[in-house]
Amino acid sequence: xxxxxxxxxxxxxxxxxxxxxxxxxxxxxxxxxxxxxxxxxxxxxxxxxxxxxxxxxxxxxxxxxxxxxxxxxxxxxxxxxxxxxxxxxxxxxxxxxxxxxxxxxxxxxxxxxxxxxxxxxxxxxxxxxxxxxxxxxxxxxxxxxxxxxxxxxxxxxxxxxxxxxxxxxxxxxxxxxxxxxxxxxxxxxxxxxxxxxxxxxxxxxxxxxxxxxxxxxxxxxxxxxxxxxxxxxxxxxxxxxxxxxxxxxxxxxxxxxxxxxxxxxxxxxxxxxxxxxxxxxxxxxxxxxxxxxx
Amino acid sequence: xxxxxxxxxxxxxxxxxxxxxxxxxxxxxxxxxxxxxxxxxxxxxxxxxxxxxxxxxxxxxxxxxxxxxxxxxxxxxxxxxxxxxxxxxxxxxxxxxxxxxxxxxxxxxxxxxxxxxxxxxxxxxxxxxxxxxxxxxxxxxxxxxxxxxxxxxxxxxxxxxxxxx
Numbered sequence: 506x507x508x509x510x511x512x513x514x515x516x517x518x519x520x521x522x523x524x525x526x527x528x529x530x531x532x533x534x535x536x537x538x539x540x541x542x543x544x545x546x547x548x549x550x551x552x553x554x555x556x557x558x559x560x561x562x563x564x565x566x567x568x569x570x571x572x573x574x575x576x577x578x579x580x581x582x583x584x585x586x587x588x589x590x591x592x593x594x595x596x597x598x599x600x601x602x603x604x605x606x607x608x609x610x611x612x613x614x615x616x617x618x619x620x621x622x623x624x625x626x627x628x629x630x631x632x633x634x635x636x637x638x639x640x641x642x643x644x645x646x647x648x649x650x651x652x653x654x655x656x657x658x659x660x661x662x663x664x665x666x667x668x669x670x671x672x673x674x675x676x677x678x679x680x681x682x683x684x685x686x687x688x689x690x691x692x693x694x695x696x697x698x699x700x701x702x703x704x705x706x707x708x709x710x711x712x713x714x715x716x717x718x719x720x721x722x723x724x725x726x727x728x729x730x731x732x733x734x735x736x737x738x739x740x741x742x743x744x745x746x747x748x749x750x751x752x753x754x755x756x757x758x759x760x761x762x763x764x765x766x767x768x769x770x771x772x773x774x775x776x777x778x779x780x781x782x783x784x785x786x787x788x789x790x791x792x793x794x795x796x797x798x799x
Numbered sequence: 800x801x802x803x804x805x806x807x808x809x810x811x812x813x814x815x816x817x818x819x820x821x822x823x824x825x826x827x828x829x830x831x832x833x834x835x836x837x838x839x840x841x842x843x844x845x846x847x848x849x850x851x852x853x854x855x856x857x858x859x860x861x862x863x864x865x866x867x868x869x870x871x872x873x874x875x876x877x878x879x880x881x882x883x884x885x886x887x888x889x890x891x892x893x894x895x896x897x898x899x900x901x902x903x904x905x906x907x908x909x910x911x912x913x914x915x916x917x918x919x920x921x922x923x924x925x926x927x928x929x930x931x932x933x934x935x936x937x938x939x940x941x942x943x944x945x946x947x948x949x950x951x952x953x954x955x956x957x958x959x960x961x962x963x964x
Contacts, residue, residue: 507866511803512822514868534866541825541864542845558869583858607935608913609852609861696934697847 507541508550515557521670522645524555529667531555535579535618538610557670563617566590573639574676578617582629583608585616595676597686597705601632604690607697617671620656623663623730630657630731631705632688634723637680644669657730684709684719685793689782693769701770702726702778706786708741714796717741720754720787727762727779734761737783746791747799755784809870811836812880826862826870827851830877838878838908842937849936852909853877859916859935878908881915891915891953898949902940910936914950923958926951 513528515521524531531553534540543549557563563579566588574594576585582602585591591599605611605619605628619627620640638653645668653674656664665671686707692698703725709718720741725731737757744750764775788798808817811834818833827844830836830853839862842850846864853862854876881889888896891914901907910933917924917932924932929951938946948964955962 506821506823506828507825509823512866512868537866538846538864541866545845556866556869558866559871606846607849608916608932609849609859609935610846612858612860613846613865695931 507544508547509544509554510551511553513553513555515555515560517560518562518643518670518672521555521557521560522643522668525670526645526668528553528555533557533621533670535615535621536581536613537618538606538614539618539622563672569675572678574681576616576674576676578641578671578673579615580617582611582614582616582619586611594681595632595636595686597688597707598629598632598636598676601628601688601690601703601705604628604688610697616674620653620674621663621665621671623657623659623661625660625728625730626700626703626726627731628688628690628700628703628725631703631723631725632686633674634731634733635686635705635707635721636676636684637721639675639677640664640671641673641675642666642669643672648672650675654733660729682709683794685790687786687789687793689786691778691782699769700726702764702775702782704779704782704786706783706790708787708790708794708796710746710791710794710796714794715745717744717746717750717791717796720790722758722783722786724758724762724779727764727775732762734758734783736760741787745799746796751784751787751798754787755780758783805868807868807871809872810874812876820867822866822868824867826853826860826865826867826875829867829870830862830875836877836879840905840908842905842909847937848906849909849913850906852912852936854912854916857916857919859913861935876912876915878911881911890956891918891949894949894953894956895946898945898952900941900945900949906936906938906940910938910946914953917950918954918957921957923954923960929954 513524534554563577567575569575586599586603619629633653640651640656642649688705690700691702706722708720722734740754740757766772803822804819807820830839840850842848844863846861851863
């Protein structure tokens with residue numbers, strides 16, 4: 506038995522919004538692989554929960570009218586990895602969330618929960634930042650769309666109003682078109698592990714594959730919230746892919762990131778692996794895009 | 800709190816059932832206490848060890864971090880559901896016996912239900928893929944090698960392929 510004060514079950518988005526307004530103290534629970542564990546630990550013991558898990562309308566990946574890739578907030582990690590639209594347009598996201606926890610966790614864990622937790626180590630977070638994802642929130646006054654970088658306010662805090670729930674994550678067409686990316690997770694073991702550092706890089710090459718038209722890089726655990734690296738991106742944008750460029754690009758991330766010392770790893774170690782991960786992820790992204798590191 | 804109950808309808812091992820359930824209960828609690836399916840073990844109770852693993856609509860879930868009320872309308876399969884009507888073991892259970900993939904037995908039901916999910920995909924996985932697919936379970940006795948062999952053997956047998964370890 507969980508030590509919960511009460512459970513309110515939403516059967517629809519409207520239901521969830523009404524329950525949010527009626528029970529302002531209640532915590533939203535999606536898949537529950539964090540909320541229930543925290544309740545068991547005592548951190549959330551005795552709290553009220555609003556369960557949105559049964560809202561099947563929030564599951565699945567579709568292409569919307571504006572050709573945004575639309576991922577329902579309750580889509581599980583394993584369903585994202587197996588989804589043909591994800592595999593075609595944003596395969597790196599499927600690969601990133603395939604490194605969360607264990608197979609059973611990937612069947613229950615949702616992309617919405619992963620982002621709404623507001624933790625920097627979430628395996629989806631760096632890729633969603635690097636692909637400039639848009640977070641869709643639905644509240645009593647309608648739908649609001651927030652760029653993912655603004656959605657994360659600080660560690661553990663995201664931009665959800667008291668009457669809202671997150672209903673989808675969108676990857677805009679301009680973001681995924683002709684774009685290829687790679688994610689590297691550094692952890693001490695392969696399964697049931699929280700990232701020491703996560704790095705996601707994607708590139709769009711020119712038609713002749715000789716120029717990097719656009720390069721985006723984002724990290725998880727390189728600061729209190731996931732972050733992009735504008736200095737490194739400026740180095741790569743418009744440049745020709747080469748080993749020399751990848752070195753220069755990788756060194757530039759040091760100007761952008763701000764990792765901390767923790768029991769998992771020191772700041773110095775995180776900075777060290779950040780450089781190596783940037784180099785490897787850029788190289789792989791260029792290869793996936795059909796280019797070559799001269 | 801004052802107790803809050805809900806009638807939960809679901810299919811358990813192929814049989815349509817319903818019970819009044821405390822909303823605070825995990826699916827492990829419901830399966831063990833209401834349906835006496837004690838193959839569903841209480842291990843870590845925080846989703847790390849896989850001892851409570853069951854199949855819900857064919858996918859593996861740690862039932863300890865799954866609310867019982869979420870079982871509404873779902874089809875749940877536990878290890879008990881693998882036995883034939885005459886009580887004979889299924890191929891994957893027999894493989895665990897043959898490969899000595901069991902010592903204390905506490906992790907076994909969870910491992911076998913994940914193996915069922917893997918085998919039902921009808922794919923031939925590489926060793927690396929198979930290890931990743933089995934990585935949601937902890938076993939403190941066997942060192943995993945025999946468990947891995949039991950699953951791999953059954954996978955090859957079902958595909959009609961000869962195995963070369």
